[in-house]
Amino acid sequence: MAQHAVPSAAAPDARPATPVRVPVREILPWAIFAFVLAGVLLYFVGAEQGATSVFGGTWIHEFTHDGRHLLGFPCH
Numbered sequence: 735m736a737q738h739a740v741p742s743a744a745a746p747d748a749r750p751a752t753p754v755r756v757p758v759r760e761i762l763p764w765a766i767f768a769f770v771l772a773g774v775l776l777y778f779v780g781a782e783q784g785a786t787s788v789f790g791g792t793w794i795h796e797f798t799h800d801g802r803h804l805l806g807f808p809c810h
C-alpha cells in the first residue's frame with residue numbers, strides 16, 4: 735500500500751488537534767495599555783474642544799482636525 739505524502743483529515747490514524755494556549759496573564763497588561771492609549775487618542779480626536787477641553791488654546795483641535803472629520807465627530 736502506498737503512503738501519501740500529505741496526510742488527509744480523514745486518515746484513521748489522524749491525531750486530534752491540540753488546542754492553542756492563549757497566555758492571558760501575559761497579554762492582559764498590554765491589552766489594558768492599548769485600551770487606555772486608544773481611549774486617550776479617541777478623547778483628543780473626538781472631545782478635546784470647547785467645554786471638554788483640558789488644554790488651553792486650539793492647537794490640539796487643529797492638530798487632530800482631519801481625524802475628527804474622518805471619524806465623523808461633530809466639529810463645526
Ligand SMILES: [Zn+2]
Pocket residue numbers: 799802803809810
Ligand atoms: Zn472641522
